[in-house]
Amino acid sequence: MATQINRRRTALAEIPIRMSQLRVSTDEPPVLLNRTVIDSPLDNIPIGYLTPSPSQDELIIRQRGRRRSINWSPDKIPSSAAAILSILRTPTKSTSTMTLRSSPRKRLHLDGVASSSVMLSPQSMGQSPRKIPRTPQLTTTPIQSYTPQTKRLRFTESPIAQQNQKTPLTKILKGLTQSQLINVIQELVNNEPNIETKIRTNLPMPDIKPMEEQLLQLKKNIFKSLPTSRLVKNTDSVGHSRAATHLTTFKKTVVDQAQQLNESENWDALIDYCLMAWPIVRATPIWDNKTHNSVRRSCFKILSWHCLCALKTAKHVLGEQRLKDLFNQMASMKVDCDDISACEPHLDNILDTIAI
Structure with a gap:
């Protein structure tokens, strides 16, 4: 019991000493009466950690010169920042001559336009290669209706019905239309008027x-x-x-x-x-x-x-x-x-x- 009382007395006695240490005096530094006071945690940290010495790479970078601050205003963009922005920019749709899922007529029309276009060379334009635009300008041609080329049937000078004498005339006439028969009879009547009377007398009544x-x-x-x-x-x-x-x-x-x-x-x-x-x-x-x-x-x-x-x-x-x-x-x-x-x-x- 006595030991506990002594401990409390020693602890109460140290309170004014520690309070005096916390006071700041402009005249004289505080005098530490008792060296048993616990030091600050920063005292245990080495000086090299608080103020680290620059590495060799940092020294080389400092010798090159002062770093430039990047200005992000839209008016003035440095060349390096512009290059970075051009890389990070979303890619635009590239124009290519290849057309996917296009109809045959459209592909033929595009091929015709490409073949008729004129590729401008620097020599023909009289300019240096630096002034040539990157994308060649194609000459626009009016769109025309595409008509597929089909093989035409080649007929002989006279039809087979006129050449083949073995085929009966009645069978040949069955293949002709009504308008063709009318034209043939009208041509015969015009050449020989006497045939008209014979035809009229032999014409039957419509069936x-x-x-x-x-x-x-x-x-x-x-x-x-x-x-x-x-x-x-x-x-x-x-x-x-x-x-x-x-x-x-x-x-x-x-x-x-x-x-x-x-x-x-x-x-x-x-x-x-x-x-x-x-x-x-x-x-x-x-x-x-x-x-x-x-x-x-x-x-x-x-x-x-x-x-x-x-x-x-x-x-x-x-x-x-x-x-x-x-x-x-x-x-x-x-x-x-x-x-x-x-x-x-x-x-x-x-x-x-x-x-x-």
């Missing part, structure tokens, strides 16, 4: 049998397109929507065939065509909605108009038997279309003149 077969096939396609289920009605809107394309084709065929006979002024064949096509049009389906029957009505009106044109133009030249057939079918044709009634007075007048 409407292929036309009838085509109309029957188109009518068959219309009925094939209709639904076959017993639970669905064929003449409703659903059935018309499925057969609409075939109905349009059927109408176009009737118009083209009748117009062909009308333009050729084969009036007798035109009357026969109207009598043939009328029952086929009548056999087309009748739809529940009246607006869907427009194709059917149009076909009847077209046939009535062509029949009237033939009666007005040809009259008694049509033949007595043909006119009687038309007169016998006139009553049933009126039920389908009232426009055919316009042909009845002309037909009566022609039959009256023939009877007299």
Whole structure:
């Protein structure tokens, strides 16, 4: 117990001594009364660590001169800094003559532009090589449409049909179009006028049998397109929507065939065509909605108009038997279309003149 009290007394006695050491006096340095005071941590560090001596490399660098401070202003950039910035700058897209995934037409056009361009040399320009620009300037040429060169077929002086005498003339004529046959006959008639009378006397009436077969096939396609289920009605809107394309084709065929006979002024064949096509049009389906029957009505009106044109133009030249057939079918044709009634007075007048 006594030892602890003595230790406390010695510790309290050292407090004023240490406080005196912390005081700063401008007159005299502090006098250390007791050397047992702990020194500063800096006293244990060697002097070489606090003020290190410069190395040999540092001495060489100092002898070279004063270091230049880098000015980062955009107005004045040193050459070394400019070189560094040019290296660190993001690379721009380099223009090259190679084009990836380009069409053949574009590649051919680029090759043509490159071949037509003029490379300027320093001698031709009269300048030193330092003044030549790095990228050569290509002369721009207007873009022209590229047409691929194809091999042309070389025909002989005369066709094979003229040289081969063994082939029958009928087979050769089958390969010609209608316009070619017309041109050949017209040239023969111009050279020899007497041939025209022979050709006219031997010309047959146009054959409407292929036309009838085509109309029957188109009518068959219309009925094939209709639904076959017993639970669905064929003449409703659903059935018309499925057969609409075939109905349009059927109408176009009737118009083209009748117009062909009308333009050729084969009036007798035109009357026969109207009598043939009328029952086929009548056999087309009748739809529940009246607006869907427009194709059917149009076909009847077209046939009535062509029949009237033939009666007005040809009259008694049509033949007595043909006119009687038309007169016998006139009553049933009126039920389908009232426009055919316009042909009845002309037909009566022609039959009256023939009877007299």
